[in-house]
Amino acid sequence: MVDQRSIGVVALLYLLLLLLFEFTFEQQVQLQQQRLSSGIEFAALFELRSSLGLRSRDWPRKVDPCTTWNGIRCENGSVTSINISGFRRTRVGRQNPQFAVDSLVNFTRLVSFNASKFLLPGSIPEWFGQRLVTLQVLDLRSCNVSGVIPLSIGNLTNLTSLYLSDNRLTGQVPSTLGRLLSLLVLDLSKNLLTGSIPSSLFSLRNLTSLDISSNSLTGSIPPGVGSLSMLQSLNLSSNRLSSSIPAQLGDLDSLVDLDLSSNGLSGSVPLDLRGLRNLRRMVFGNNGLRGALPVGLFPAPSRLQVIVLRNNSFNGNVPAVLWSIPELNLLDISHNNFTGQLPNSTLNDNATAAVLNISQNKFYGGLTTVLRRFSSTDLSGNYFEGTVPDYAQVNAFLSTNCLQNVSNQRTLMQCVSFYDERGLSFDNFGRPNSTEPPAPAPAPERGSSNRRTIILAAVLGGAGLVALLILLLLLVLCLCKRRSARNHRGVDVGAVPARETPPSPGVEINFSSLGDLFTYQQLLEATGDFNDANLIKHGHSGDLFRGILEGGLPVVIKRIDLQSIKKEAYLSELEFFSKVSHPRIVPLLGHCLERENEKFLVYKYMPNGDLSSSLYRKNNSEDDSLQSLDWITRLKIAIGAAEGLSYLHHECTPPLVHRDVQASSILLDDKFEVRLGSLTEVCAHEDGHQNRITRLLRLPQSSEQGSLGSSTAICAYDVYCFGKVLLGLVTGKMHISASSDTQMKEWLEQTLLCISIYEKELVTKILDPSLLVDDDLLEEVWAMAIVARSCLNSKPSRRPPMRYILKALENPLRVVREDTSSSARLRTTSSRGSWNASFFGSWRQSSLDVAVNTAASTTRAEGGSSFKHSGTTGSQGSAQNGGGDHSSSRRRHSREICPEPHEPQQDIERQDRD
Numbered sequence: 001m002v003d004q005r006s007i008g009v010v011a012l013l014y015l016l017l018l019l020l021f022e023f024t025f026e027q028q029v030q031l032q033q034q035r036l037s038s039g040i041e042f043a044a045l046f047e048l049r050s051s052l053g054l055r056s057r058d059w060p061r062k063v064d065p066c067t068t069w070n071g072i073r074c075e076n077g078s079v080t081s082i083n084i085s086g087f088r089r090t091r092v093g094r095q096n097p098q099f100a101v102d103s104l105v106n107f108t109r110l111v112s113f114n115a116s117k118f119l120l121p122g123s124i125p126e127w128f129g130q131r132l133v134t135l136q137v138l139d140l141r142s143c144n145v146s147g148v149i150p151l152s153i154g155n156l157t158n159l160t161s162l163y164l165s166d167n168r169l170t171g172q173v174p175s176t177l178g179r180l181l182s183l184l185v186l187d188l189s190k191n192l193l194t195g196s197i198p199s200s201l202f203s204l205r206n207l208t209s210l211d212i213s214s215n216s217l218t219g220s221i222p223p224g225v226g227s228l229s230m231l232q233s234l235n236l237s238s239n240r241l242s243s244s245i246p247a248q249l250g251d252l253d254s255l256v257d258l259d260l261s262s263n264g265l266s267g268s269v270p271l272d273l274r275g276l277r278n279l280r281r282m283v284f285g286n287n288g289l290r291g292a293l294p295v296g297l298f299p300a301p302s303r304l305q306v307i308v309l310r311n312n313s314f315n316g317n318v319p320a321v322l323w324s325i326p327e328l329n330l331l332d333i334s335h336n337n338f339t340g341q342l343p344n345s346t347l348n349d350n351a352t353a354a355v356l357n358i359s360q361n362k363f364y365g366g367l368t369t370v371l372r373r374f375s376s377t378d379l380s381g382n383y384f385e386g387t388v389p390d391y392a393q394v395n396a397f398l399s400t401n402c403l404q405n406v407s408n409q410r411t412l413m414q415c416v417s418f419y420d421e422r423g424l425s426f427d428n429f430g431r432p433n434s435t436e437p438p439a440p441a442p443a444p445e446r447g448s449s450n451r452r453t454i455i456l457a458a459v460l461g462g463a464g465l466v467a468l469l470i471l472l473l474l475l476v477l478c479l480c481k482r483r484s485a486r487n488h489r490g491v492d493v494g495a496v497p498a499r500e501t502p503p504s505p506g507v508e509i510n511f512s513s514l515g516d517l518f519t520y521q522q523l524l525e526a527t528g529d530f531n532d533a534n535l536i537k538h539g540h541s542g543d544l545f546r547g548i549l550e551g552g553l554p555v556v557i558k559r560i561d562l563q564s565i566k567k568e569a570y571l572s573e574l575e576f577f578s579k580v581s582h583p584r585i586v587p588l589l590g591h592c593l594e595r596e597n598e599k600f601l602v603y604k605y606m607p608n609g610d611l612s613s614s615l616y617r618k619n620n621s622e623d624d625s626l627q628s629l630d631w632i633t634r635l636k637i638a639i640g641a642a643e644g645l646s647y648l649h650h651e652c653t654p655p656l657v658h659r660d661v662q663a664s665s666i667l668l669d670d671k672f673e674v675r676l677g678s679l680t681e682v683c684a685h686e687d688g689h690q691n692r693i694t695r696l697l698r699l700p701q702s703s704e705q706g707s708l709g710s711s712t713a714i715c716a717y718d719v720y721c722f723g724k725v726l727l728g729l730v731t732g733k734m735h736i737s738a739s740s741d742t743q744m745k746e747w748l749e750q751t752l753l754c755i756s757i758y759e760k761e762l763v764t765k766i767l768d769p770s771l772l773v774d775d776d777l778l779e780e781v782w783a784m785a786i787v788a789r790s791c792l793n794s795k796p797s798r799r800p801p802m803r804y805i806l807k808a809l810e811n812p813l814r815v816v817r818e819d820t821s822s823s824a825r826l827r828t829t830s831s832r833g834s835w836n837a838s839f840f841g842s843w844r845q846s847s848l849d850v851a852v853n854t855a856a857s858t859t860r861a862e863g864g865s866s867f868k869h870s871g872t873t874g875s876q877g878s879a880q881n882g883g884g885d886h887s888s889s890r891r892r893h894s895r896e897i898c899p900e901p902h903e904p905q906q907d908i909e910r911q912d913r914d
């Protein structure tokens, strides 16, 4: 009995043991599958590791690659996937990077090799096609690969995805690619491929995405493309394809995204495209396409979101259905010959907020409610007439039309003749025809054209007179308003004249010069949904974020919240960038205006930030000490900023005033080259003609000094602010360029006392203590201080013009080393005299000057125009400089002799506009 029981226990124990053993055995088998079991592959991985120079952080020694290495995946003890996308190499590996992947041949089960964004200079080895036959995914995007695509690639018949974009591949698209029948994705974009599109590609029946954009392909688009029935995305843009769009494209009924832009395509758009019912994005811009759009091109249940036909030669009317596609968010048909009127309403007044660009066409008639559905419109360069309804005033560019009460419109002549040619009557800008001419004779009669000319002349004459009167009236009103405003608010007035008058909605903006059009989605991705971690600062014209675009380009994105910031601010910045581009102005890379309440501008990223933040930077070492910019760099920055301002003041017509010159507006690239930023305040220089006209009208006149001293819309205001920046560079007290309180005024007075043309050593009292300068450099510092002092003259008319400041900063030693007693001789012999004079003239006049002033003023006129940066003739210079020029300095010479170097800063200008 007892025996029986013990046998039972033993049996039970045995059973348990058996179970346990089975369990651990299974586990071991599993582990063996996960671990790398092939010694050859193990060796091959280490071979690869060293030939590519990978870091042990990614691929550590002494551990199992399958379970621990980044980017390695295994199955059944073999490597199936190697992903080194974006890996960094070791320092040694970086020194001589090569396309050294020979050991890949030893992975017999490799399915995927992804080396995108990993530098592999060299060409794709021929043996890839012979040996890597198990491969399904080959991703060599942005690897800096060159050479031709080997024919043998066609042997990789199990490939489903082949990505070779963004390299320097040359030669033709190999026709052997047509053998890759499993291929789903073929991306050869952004290379240097030539030749035509091989028709063998069209046997790739399972292809869903074909991208050969941005190469140099020639020839036509073969009709065979129609057989790629699974294709969802076809991008052939930016090549040199010619002839017409094949009707067979219409067979691609899975197509979602079609981009044929920027080629040399011609002919008309085939009607057969209407079969593309799934199409979301249709981009045909920048070709030579012409003719009318077929009425049935966009069938009613269209899902199109983006239609771009810009810059072709389309003509005729726009099919009505185009205005009411429900999901549309970008319609750009600008720069064509489209004509007709806008429809009166759409089926979908409340459809998605969208962007409409129909600029530079021949649309006419009134603005209609169809514009309601668009959150941003560019209607410029058409012949629209009538008044601008409320809904068309927001985010609308209206210039160069025939609209009422909008600036920058076409002339009456242009409008009348456009409407006349079409047998329509023009509303004459809403003004009654003063001469009340009879409507064009119903029946043609002799001399009718003659009479028409007379009527036209009468109308024009009448309108001209009216316009002249209105102009005078406006001028008088404007002047009175400014004076009364000044009386109310003290000095600080009329400061921003451009803002007092409501800015016309018709700002003239040329979108093609504003960089790329970004989608909101792209910007979200670039900035991590505008993550606070990417916020650079809250600027007064918007929040600045840093971001990385898809291609890896770092950018700065300004988010402008229209609920807190005036629309005009960004519009005027856009207008500025559409007209001005200069190496000293921060480059605008693009914009995104698709959202109603938020607008975005995208700028190039400036690695060294702005001057206010980079004058001092934390030392890398532990002691936390501050390192400051050396003198050579400071001088370079001063010259760079002066070049930028000089360009705005002297080379732009009309001259532009920056109005926000301070350290934080001076951006610095990786080489500390200056790029001016903060451009929302820029406006045209308020020219001196007004003063002359007021004098003519004998209106009571405030003193020249008062009116110029308070206005920020004059170049001399920039000069004053620039003076503070210069002083900041000398003293290291950069923050003063951004403040204007009384403390700053006191500090300024004290500091200016230490700047004397007679005594170099005085300047050491205010010198930035962190600057180590020897005697030679001290002279340059002294010179910059003197220039700064001239800029800070309390009388705007006595501040030197920017081009002279530039000249002086470029030759600082001449500012201080010129023999002062022989200044008179200098001024009559060289152009140098004029800029020298403009620094010393205001506070160190000798009686000699008076004696020679006649001679001096004539030579100065010559000298002024010989400067490289003047770019303008002497006459224009005198109009814009408000007094630094020869004509007014002559007046000054004879009127006042003022040897006293110190002038208290009585009317220090307002600076902080926030």
Ligand SMILES: *[C@@H]1O[C@H](CO)[C@@H](O)[C@H](O)[C@H]1NC(C)=O
Binding pocket: 040, 043, 044, 047, 102, 103, 104, 105, 106
């Ligand atoms: C592949 O493995 C074999 C056997 O270990 C070896 O002889 C050969 O050198 C390897 N090839 C490469 C390119 O690493």
Ligand SMILES: *[C@@H]1O[C@H](CO)[C@@H](O)[C@H](O)[C@H]1NC(C)=O
Binding pocket: 133, 134, 135, 158
């Ligand atoms: C290609 O894929 C098929 C199916 O997955 C497979 O049977 C075949 O062995 C693969 N060819 C090669 C060369 O690996």
Ligand SMILES: *[C@@H]1O[C@H](CO)[C@@H](O)[C@H](O)[C@H]1NC(C)=O
Binding pocket: 129, 130, 151, 152, 153, 154, 155, 176
């Ligand atoms: C691969 O392709 C090349 C050229 O297309 C051909 O000469 C070669 O025989 C092929 N190799 C294999 C292993 O199929």
Ligand SMILES: *[C@@H]1O[C@H](CO)[C@@H](O)[C@H](O)[C@H]1NC(C)=O
Binding pocket: 181, 182, 183, 206
């Ligand atoms: C193409 O796709 C179909 C359906 O997915 C599939 O059955 C067929 O095998 C694929 N053809 C090739 C050559 O891979």
Ligand SMILES: *[C@@H]1O[C@H](CO)[C@@H](O)[C@H](O)[C@H]1NC(C)=O
Binding pocket: 312, 313, 314, 335, 336, 337
């Ligand atoms: C529009 O048509 C006119 C005359 O028909 C032609 O001169 C002009 O070049 C065309 N413009 C565009 C953008 O095609």
Ligand SMILES: *[C@@H]1O[C@H](CO)[C@@H](O)[C@H](O)[C@H]1NC(C)=O
Binding pocket: 341, 342, 343, 344
């Ligand atoms: C829109 O309606 C107005 C009157 O309501 C009419 O004069 C005009 O011709 C219409 N425009 C179009 C394009 O139908």
Ligand SMILES: *[C@@H]1O[C@H](CO)[C@@H](O)[C@H](O)[C@H]1NC(C)=O
Binding pocket: 350
């Ligand atoms: C848009 O219009 C449809 C009818 O056309 C209406 O049912 C819907 O509520 C509207 N949506 C909004 C957000 O106004």
